Amino acid sequence: MKDLRRLLGLLSTNWHWQALGILLGIIVVLTNVGLLALSGWFIAAMGLAGLGLLHLEYFLPAAAIRALAIIRTVGRYLERLTTHEATFRLLSDLRVWFYQHLEPLAPARLQMHRSGDLLSRIRADIDSLDNFYLRVLAPSIVAPVCALLMVVFLAYFSMGAALADLLGLLIVGLALPVLAFRLARRPGQAAVAQRGALRADIADTIRGFEELRVFGALDRQTAQHEAGYEALIGHERQQARVEAASGGLGLFVVQATMLMALICAIPLATAKLLSGPDIAMVTLFVLASFDAVSGLPNAYRALGETLAAARRIFEIVDTAPAVQEPVREAPPPVRFDIAFRDVGLRYAPHAPWALDGVTLAVPAGTSVGIVGPTGSGKTSLANLLLRFWDWEKGDVQIGGMPIRQLSGETVRGFCAVIAQQTHLFNTSIRENLHLAKPDATDAEMQAALRQAGIWDEVQAMPDGLETMVGEVGTQLSGGQARRIAIARAFLKDAPILVLDEPTEGLDALSERIVLDALAALMRGRTTLLITHRSQALRNVDRVLRMENGRVYEG
Numbered sequence: 001m002k003d004l005r006r007l008l009g010l011l012s013t014n015w016h017w018q019a020l021g022i023l024l025g026i027i028v029v030l031t032n033v034g035l036l037a038l039s040g041w042f043i044a045a046m047g048l049a050g051l052g053l054l055h056l057e058y059f060l061p062a063a064a065i066r067a068l069a070i071i072r073t074v075g076r077y078l079e080r081l082t083t084h085e086a087t088f089r090l091l092s093d094l095r096v097w098f099y100q101h102l103e104p105l106a107p108a109r110l111q112m113h114r115s116g117d118l119l120s121r122i123r124a125d126i127d128s129l130d131n132f133y134l135r136v137l138a139p140s141i142v143a144p145v146c147a148l149l150m151v152v153f154l155a156y157f158s159m160g161a162a163l164a165d166l167l168g169l170l171i172v173g174l175a176l177p178v179l180a181f182r183l184a185r186r187p188g189q190a191a192v193a194q195r196g197a198l199r200a201d202i203a204d205t206i207r208g209f210e211e212l213r214v215f216g217a218l219d220r221q222t223a224q225h226e227a228g229y230e231a232l233i234g235h236e237r238q239q240a241r242v243e244a245a246s247g248g249l250g251l252f253v254v255q256a257t258m259l260m261a262l263i264c265a266i267p268l269a270t271a272k273l274l275s276g277p278d279i280a281m282v283t284l285f286v287l288a289s290f291d292a293v294s295g296l297p298n299a300y301r302a303l304g305e306t307l308a309a310a311r312r313i314f315e316i317v318d319t320a321p322a323v324q325e326p327v328r329e330a331p332p333p334v335r336f337d338i339a340f341r342d343v344g345l346r347y348a349p350h351a352p353w354a355l356d357g358v359t360l361a362v363p364a365g366t367s368v369g370i371v372g373p374t375g376s377g378k379t380s381l382a383n384l385l386l387r388f389w390d391w392e393k394g395d396v397q398i399g400g401m402p403i404r405q406l407s408g409e410t411v412r413g414f415c416a417v418i419a420q421q422t423h424l425f426n427t428s429i430r431e432n433l434h435l436a437k438p439d440a441t442d443a444e445m446q447a448a449l450r451q452a453g454i455w456d457e458v459q460a461m462p463d464g465l466e467t468m469v470g471e472v473g474t475q476l477s478g479g480q481a482r483r484i485a486i487a488r489a490f491l492k493d494a495p496i497l498v499l500d501e502p503t504e505g506l507d508a509l510s511e512r513i514v515l516d517a518l519a520a521l522m523r524g525r526t527t528l529l530i531t532h533r534s535q536a537l538r539n540v541d542r543v544l545r546m547e548n549g550r551v552y553e554g
């Protein structure tokens, strides 16, 4: 219920389009009912007039039928246009809203989510919210308004037919939707969760194809996916049963209501209170009146899925970022020395200290190499400096300014990062460089690539700067990818460098080339170099050792 209320709150931004869509929906339903009923009356009346049993002035009803047909057609078109406009605006607002909440959570709060699952939330879960306005909310307003007007109109001709219609409309428009919602809610929730898990599994499998083939585990993995799909089909089958049953029942109620209305109306005709054409009109009016409610059982059947999708989105949106931004940002520092003062960090409230009273200083323009066994806390230093995590004790400063007083964006604006896993996007070298400086000219890019020692190789590639680097840079060698990342850092021209295992995974020759490029990059910049490799330390001014979250001199 809370999620439903929240979902309604999210709709408020586009209420003009939504209200217009609902108004047009009401007009379309009423003209459709009017058209069918009047046509029925007219055909019956014409038949009687043909037999000479009735004198019929046919001009007015014929004109009314034509007018209703035009209004219905144009109205239906405009209604589709506005409701879809409202829905797509809503979806795009929701995506922006979700992304705005997602971005501050990276990387700390997103590490427990699988990337395939996040993609599923951004795309499929938000998409499934289109069901809410289009099929649930708008028809839920259109239906009672139209039902009320139609029943009042019918009561003028036959109270019995009006009551029968009211009962039928209540069954199809209220009882069946509630029942369908209840029965399909659990399988709907399960289907949404299962689809998310499957997408994440498949994304994982595609990423790990190489390993799966090497270990001969592809068949096992495929069998697991098949089992997952079987489970999904099971949930979908349950929902399909509810859909089929509510559809069949709905149809039965429509026919039964028509019969009831006819039974109520015939005695009125015998008593000469209604004419023959009136009977045809009343009967067809009852049939057409279900146009207002016929979509509701299936819409409410799908509502369980929609709410489950909304829950998955709210889960992310409600996560508090790991780092709180300052209410008012302090002026940016003008010096770029780095200082950690007695810093204590734990990744969870009762976890062991990952950093346990770390104090270190890197004077501006100098470099410090950090070595130490795995898990000793080296990368954690970088995580704090980049404002990806917050710490519990002590302080981290840049140029004497506590970085907590600066926004994460400002702090990261001062830093360039090169890590073992520095991400290259699956696009051209040019676009990857643009990331660091969107307005970089070709000459600037060329200079940066030259400084990174890779210009000659890029120039020799058939497509030069337009060369596509492939998924995470797989079309390049490890050393080339690293040097493109270095060129990117040259372009950014940030005063602080964070190098986290920048030569990891490279052979001796590539390492030497990358280290030469890094030496040029480090000149004049405050540098924190985290490494296991002794070669990498040749360029630094000072070496510190980390052990169990503490820092020791060389």
Ligand SMILES: Nc1ncnc2c1ncn2[C@@H]1O[C@H](COP(=O)(O)OP(=O)(O)OP(=O)(O)O)[C@@H](O)[C@H]1O
Residues within 6 Å of the ligand: 111, 347, 354, 372, 373, 374, 375, 376, 377, 378, 379, 380, 381
């Ligand atoms: N995101 C995280 N969530 C929870 N614990 C973490 C996280 N990152 C690191 N840790 C823990 O904090 C400790 C320090 O990790 P850190 O990555 O800083 O070490 P490291 O010296 O860089 O290791 P390596 O050389 O293997 O990269 C380890 O015990 C690690 O398990």
